[in-house]
Structures are given as C-alpha cells and as structure tokens.
Amino acid sequence: MSATIAPALEIDAGDTVHIHTVDCFENQITSNDMDFDTVDWERQNPATGPVFVRGLSAGDVLKATIERIELDGRGLATVGPQGGVMKDYIEERHVKFFDLDTENNTTEFNGMTVPLSPMIGVIGNAPATGHVPNSTPGAHGGNMDCRKINEGAVLYLPVFHEGALFGLGDVHAKMGDGEVGISGLETAARVTVRLEKASGISTNHPVLIDIEGINMMVSHESLDEAVDESVRQMIKLLRPHTGLSLPEIAMLMSLIGETQINQVVDPLKTARFFVPHYLLEHYSIDLGRELKP
Amino acid sequence: MSATIAPALEIDAGDTVHIHTVDCFENQITSNDMDFDTVDWERQNPATGPVFVRGLSAGDVLKATIERIELDGRGLATVGPQGGVMKDYIEERHVKFFDLDTENNTTEFNGMTVPLSPMIGVIGNAPATGHVPNSTPGAHGGNMDCRKINEGAVLYLPVFHEGALFGLGDVHAKMGDGEVGISGLETAARVTVRLEKASGISTNHPVLIDIEGINMMVSHESLDEAVDESVRQMIKLLRPHTGLSLPEIAMLMSLIGETQINQVVDPLKTARFFVPHYLLEHYSIDLGRELKP
Numbered sequence: 001m002s003a004t005i006a007p008a009l010e011i012d013a014g015d016t017v018h019i020h021t022v023d024c025f026e027n028q029i030t031s032n033d034m035d036f037d038t039v040d041w042e043r044q045n046p047a048t049g050p051v052f053v054r055g056l057s058a059g060d061v062l063k064a065t066i067e068r069i070e071l072d073g074r075g076l077a078t079v080g081p082q083g084g085v086m087k088d089y090i091e092e093r094h095v096k097f098f099d100l101d102t103e104n105n106t107t108e109f110n111g112m113t114v115p116l117s118p119m120i121g122v123i124g125n126a127p128a129t130g131h132v133p134n135s136t137p138g139a140h141g142g143n144m145d146c147r148k149i150n151e152g153a154v155l156y157l158p159v160f161h162e163g164a165l166f167g168l169g170d171v172h173a174k175m176g177d178g179e180v181g182i183s184g185l186e187t188a189a190r191v192t193v194r195l196e197k198a199s200g201i202s203t204n205h206p207v208l209i210d211i212e213g214i215n216m217m218v219s220h221e222s223l224d225e226a227v228d229e230s231v232r233q234m235i236k237l238l239r240p241h242t243g244l245s246l247p248e249i250a251m252l253m254s255l256i257g258e259t260q261i262n263q264v265v266d267p268l269k270t271a272r273f274f275v276p277h278y279l280l281e282h283y284s285i286d287l288g289r290e291l292k293p
Numbered sequence: 294m295s296a297t298i299a300p301a302l303e304i305d306a307g308d309t310v311h312i313h314t315v316d317c318f319e320n321q322i323t324s325n326d327m328d329f330d331t332v333d334w335e336r337q338n339p340a341t342g343p344v345f346v347r348g349l350s351a352g353d354v355l356k357a358t359i360e361r362i363e364l365d366g367r368g369l370a371t372v373g374p375q376g377g378v379m380k381d382y383i384e385e386r387h388v389k390f391f392d393l394d395t396e397n398n399t400t401e402f403n404g405m406t407v408p409l410s411p412m413i414g415v416i417g418n419a420p421a422t423g424h425v426p427n428s429t430p431g432a433h434g435g436n437m438d439c440r441k442i443n444e445g446a447v448l449y450l451p452v453f454h455e456g457a458l459f460g461l462g463d464v465h466a467k468m469g470d471g472e473v474g475i476s477g478l479e480t481a482a483r484v485t486v487r488l489e490k491a492s493g494i495s496t497n498h499p500v501l502i503d504i505e506g507i508n509m510m511v512s513h514e515s516l517d518e519a520v521d522e523s524v525r526q527m528i529k530l531l532r533p534h535t536g537l538s539l540p541e542i543a544m545l546m547s548l549i550g551e552t553q554i555n556q557v558v559d560p561l562k563t564a565r566f567f568v569p570h571y572l573l574e575h576y577s578i579d580l581g582r583e584l585k586p
Contacts, residue, residue, distance in 0.1 A: 077544050077547065077548060078544070079540050079543045079544045079547065080540075084543065084547065085520075085521045085524045085525065085543075086524070086525070086528070086539070086543040089539060089543075090539060090540050090543060094540040094541075094544065096541075096544060109545055109548070109549075110537070110541070111575075112571070112572070112575040112576075113571070113575075114548065114549060114571075174548050174549070175547070175548060176546070176547060176548060176549050176550045176551045176552075177551040177552050177553065178520065178524070178547075178550065178551060178552030178566075179547055180524045180543070180546050180547050180550060180552065180566075181543045181544050181546060181547025181548075182547065183544070183547055184547065184548065185548055222515075222517060223516045223517045223520065224515060224516045224517065224557070224562070227378075227471065227516065227554070227557055228378045228557070231378045231379070231471070231473045232378065232379070235379070244403070246379070246382055246383060247372050247373075247383050247387040248387075248389075248403070250372045250377065250378075250379040250382075250383060250473070250474045251370050251371070251372045251387065251389060251474050251476070252402055253469070253473055253474060254370065254372065254377065254468070254469060254471075254472055254473050254474025254475065254476055254477065255370060255402070255407065255467050255468060255469060255474075255477065255478055256402075256407060256467070256469050257469045257471065257473060258469045258470040258471060259469075259470050259471030259473065259554045259557060260470065260553070260554070261520070261552045261553070261554065264517070264520055264521070264552060269517070273471075273473075278405070278406070278407075279405070282404075282405040282406075283405075
C-alpha cells in the first residue's frame, strides 16, 4: 500500500462499493498436481484498489462499514517451513483445497464439519510514508488478519493522504485468532463496503466496532508491546467520553477489558484490546454503528 | 507453593473438598480510610492448602473439577505504580470497594452495572523443584489468572510430588483477559472442588476444559514465546487422538484454534491456546468432562 499508486476508482464519501478480490496467492494455485515452483510466492495478499474517497484528507478518519462478504465456492490453505508457529517442524509446503458450502456456511476438514466465519485479512489506507507490503499490518491497517472484520463490522482507519486511498483483499472463509499456521482458509470474494468520513472519533490506530463491542488494534514486532500499546490507546480513546480519572479507567479496563490477538505470524504481530458494548451504552458513546443485532 | 509445606488436609482421590479462601491481600484491606502503609503488600495471593490427595504421585495428572464458587458479598480492586500496563502513568495506589450482588451476579462501577464472572486466580500443585511464590504462574499452575477457571470447568494439572499438594486462592468476582491493571475484582470465597486422578491425558502444562472447548496454558516471561509454546503443546496433546499428520494438524489449528491471553501483568505472562469442542467430539476425545451445558 502506497500513496504513489494511482486510484483505480474515485467515489464520493458515503458511497457503497463492490470490491472483487482474488485470494492471497492471486489465484495462482489451482491444484495439488501443479508444480509449486511455478508459483510466484512474492505475489501475496494483493488488495484491490486504491479507492479515492472524495472529501477525506490527512488527519481524518475513514469509516468503512462491511455490508457483505460473498465468498467464492472454493478455498485453500497452506502450511510449510516458510512461516507460522510450526515452521521449524514442517519440511515442505502443503496445500489443501476446500469446497465452501456458502449456503450452510460450512466446509469439511478430513470429514469434520467446520463452520465458516468470513472475514477480511487485508484492509487499509495508504500509509503515512513510503509503501508498506501487503504482508504487513500497521497504523494504516493492512494485513491485520482480524477475524472480527466481518459482515456488519465497522472499521475506523486513520487517513494519511487526500482521498484515503483505500483497498482490501485477502479474504478468509475461516481463520482462528493467531493464524498460527500462517494461512487462513483463503478464497476469492466480493466485498460490499460503505466508505465515509467518520465523526466523533479520533484515533492513530485501526478501531473496530462489532456486535460485541469495541476493539483497538496495534501492530508491533513484539506481541508484549502490541498488547500494552493497545491498552494505552483504548484508554486514550475512551477516557474523554467517560469522565473517569486515569486510575479509575485503568481499574475498569482490568475488570471488563480483554487483551486479544489478531495474528502472531506476520512481520508485525497484531494485538487488539476489546471493551464490551455495555460500556459504550452506559456512557452514550456513539461511534456510528447500529448497536443492536 | 512448595513440596516442603505440610499438608493442611489429606483426602482420597475422588473426594470433594470445600476450600475457604481469603482475598488476594489476605483480607488486610478493610476501607479506603485506612493507612495503606500498614498493609503488608508482600502477603499477596495466598492459597489455601496444601491438600494431599492419596493415590497421586509424580508423573500423574490431577483432575480438578470446579463444582462451585461462592463469593463473599464484598470485593475490592486496586491500581497503582506497582504494576500493570498503566503503572508508569499512575502516581499512587488507588483502592475501590464493591458490593457484590451474588443473587443477580452483578456489581456496580460508578453507576454502571457490570456482570460478574467468578473465577479462581491461583490454583496449582507443588512445583517440581523449590518453591514458587503465589504471584507467579508456571507448569504447576499457580497464579495463572485464567477467567475460564470457573464453575463447571475441569482443570488438569501435572503432579510433581506424592499427594499432588494442591491449593487454591485469589478468587476474582470479575476479571478481563489480560488483567491489565494488575488487579481483578478480588474477594474472599468458598470453592467446592473434586480432586481425582486423571486418565487418558498426559500433559506438562495446565489444561482446562470448559463448555466451549479445550485450553492449553503456558507461562513465560515473553508473551510471544508463551503463545508459540501453547500452540506446540496443544498439537502435542491432540495429535495422537486425531491421526492427522503434523502439517495437517498445524493447518487445522490455524483455521479453528485461537491464541488467547490469561494475563500480561504477573512475573510470567500466561497464554492459552483454545480449540473448540467440535474437534473433541469429532475425534471422540474424552478428557473426562460432561460436554453438554
């Protein structure tokens, strides 16, 4: 992601966009019989875009409402010595294909029925400076691999350039927190997203609101540091709305907040700090999402 | 916790024990008007015990079924410069008291209703060597601060000494994953627990089964390492039951497993790796818990 890439589409703030995505291997892997040496493994995690959103400029926050995620009927997953928690114990790359039952929202893994949970792996704006590979998450979003970025979720992303220059890709039909094997159930998809200018929120890191509550996402080489910073950033975001002193809100976060993990396998790891809805409701914090299911 | 402490009680494997616990400050803090300098802050996280369980010896696994957690009607929480994610930003110790509505399972925080989720913070056997302060978690259990150690949960703990020498304390009426302020909602309690010899499970780290699935808990100075090792230990535990190859189970864990966090504020941090019930059911893995709600 980079501000130097020419927009593929220009829209008005408030418009809804249908975005077609290829899978995280750019749809290069078609069967287990193919020679994986012919695959260009550098072409990973492509995002579709950028979308130039008129009316947004540096310093604003983009509000992206994920209205729909329609999966392709076929997906794949991979593990190997190239990455993931078990990389030192796996000698060669393995690829597995899956038929996705999008009607019943399930798939099969060696005969076991697995429920699907479609989500967007890569989603972000052009970063503040230079370019950031789509393998890597950051304050601009990118490869955050958050399983909560699903239908109905609202994502707030800092804007660093005129038009935001938004893109997304790397849709997963299923992924567990951590993405410990380095691959989710990767698939092509069509995503419907509404893009507008956020009001009432100021943040330096991606913030996600879903049906359960609010999540602050911070990426860092060290998970320890990512977790700690996600707590500090959440307190910075919420405290002005609550009237609580710093010691009070720190105590409250210890009781009702939750340190959670997006992924531990990308060049930077991503932590999220979660606070349940009832806090937003109690303090009438309206961050622009219809809170009822 | 230490094998040198004489047992407070001796029971047969299979017996159910009622254990009374003081709060994590040994009930020393009685009001906000008191002089906190008179509190001995070294007397933290006392466990009640040890319980000598006849029939268990080194190399066995203790199965502890948490049948009941009855809270005292009053609790407290604290934050300060002594610990927690926000310790560098808080100048002095703050203490807050809570009335616990044990009938409706709620309390109030500055007028906001907060649901309670009673759990056991410190629970473990005598460690393999020496003594481990009750502030610290490890392979023996100890201060794991896992919010899933609640009513109905089954905890498996490695046994290092004849009789296991089991103890527990540090009950929380409420705590969020991470325990980021260093204190949960601390209270005295009465815990009813059945202690027996586990069969069909071999583990070097604490394993918890609850209504949602199975959790492997690993403590380490670095959260990064705790997370990775919890994944490796879970794969080691589950793989023999599944017939899956190592690449296959690594891929499956990436899709359906979840890296989660117990706490990030104790001398060692504790990660847990979670796998949902449907995997245990599919492979008929019976770890001794009635799986239906």
